[in-house]
Amino acid sequence: MNTPTEYGVHIHAHGGPQAMQYEPIQVPPPGPREVQIRQHAVGVNYLDIYHRRGVFPIPSLPGALGVEAAGEVVAVGRDVQRFKPGDRVAYACPPVGSYVSLRNLPDHGIVKVPSGVSDEQAAAATLQGITAHMLLHRVAPLRKGQTIVIHAAAGGLGSLLTQWARRFGVRIIGVVGSEAKAGLAASLGCDDVIVESSEPLVQGVRRLTDGEGVDVVFEGLSGRVFHESLTVLKPFGHLVNLGQAAEGLPAVALSDLGPARSLTVSVPGVFAYVRTHPDLQSVADDLYGLIASGGLRVGIGGRFALKDARDAHRALESRGTTGSLVLLPERT
Structure with a gap:
């Protein structure tokens, strides 16, 4: 039986959208305290453009872009307690590298997604929703x-x-x-x-x-x-x-x-909020609860295949988009 080929979008040098390359990747089994996620939708954020341009350089080159995605747990490493295969999850946190079809991620930044929220909604709204929660509950309570x-x-x-x-x-x-x-x-x-x-x-x-x-x-x-x-x-x-x-x-x-x-x-920086909040799942529950009940409408302004990430970046940089953009990895 052949192992499905996984893919990711990498940059080998900082630059414009043309610097992004769609390439096969190798994903090892998850290590201790890691969760392996089959990604169904990937969020596109302006931070990704900063990383691509080198305004905020990624840790090493070549490297993948992206900090947000949603999908399903397919394997867990040793000492993982909160997750099991089959769980629907999302994340909005470092390390950079969400523009991939499959990845391993430390379990501390991952949250569970309820049935009333789709993968696309979670990928489009987790980073921005946690940011909104931070702004309205911590930075500038109204x-x-x-x-x-x-x-x-x-x-x-x-x-x-x-x-x-x-x-x-x-x-x-x-x-x-x-x-x-x-x-x-x-x-x-x-x-x-x-x-x-x-x-x-x-x-x-x-x-x-x-x-x-x-x-x-x-x-x-x-x-x-x-x-x-x-x-x-x-x-x-x-x-x-x-x-x-x-x-x-x-x-x-x-x-x-x-x-x-x-x-x-x-x-303020949302990753500091993610890193230091004592109960990140409660923040996600607030966000997803509002989405599921219709209290927050998640506008998805564009859907792109993962291999077309260049087009997503061009659209976002044009400042002509509304709502959020998502990348959709091909199912294997």
Whole structure:
């Protein structure tokens, strides 16, 4: 009997999407405290693009990309207690290497997926959903009556964050890049939507708040958008940077934050949350429970075969996508 061939997407050097190669891989049996996962859907995140470009270099080359996927446990190593073959699982954590059909992973970052959540939903929402949980429960807990801004409100993280924040009774101003995305942002729970191509952020926020500003801004572009977001905050406002999709993280003088304005800036990392949370499964249960009940809609903006990962990266970099993108390994 022939052993099925497994495949993965690797880079041998940092660069553009053309640097990604679809290649056969060898997967040994799982080691101690490892779980072997047959991957049914793989999440695509902007972090993967940073890794591919070398903005955040992966540990070694050649190497696989990706930090998120969902599938089924097919084998477990010695000393694994929480999982058994047949369990449906997902993860959103290092080590990098989720763009593969089969992989071994340390058991501490893996969570179980309930029957009411599909593999594609789990692969599309685990990283972004845990990020939203971190933001709303640890980094910037919201209070009823506050006004917040969510950049890229129609994107993968933005769409989940908008829906989840809505449950806190806050007013949400969503920011999108085009008129085509404005309706989606409104349907997800934004009370008002600023289309950046039609109205500058600062002007739009001042118009919508009668010049008062907002309590919290969530942004993931950095650079110019970071500084403009500081401008629209009320005294004691909080700016949360979620990434540097457009430009690198800028330096900020403490004198720009206070004491007159008394502002706060956070640059949280979801992997620190995954690594240090005392009960990661409870976080996943909160997320998956909302998805299963319909409280969170997971928008999948594109499905690509694993071998077409280059096309997925091109789509994400175009900033024309809505929702999340997933890669689908061929079944063997």
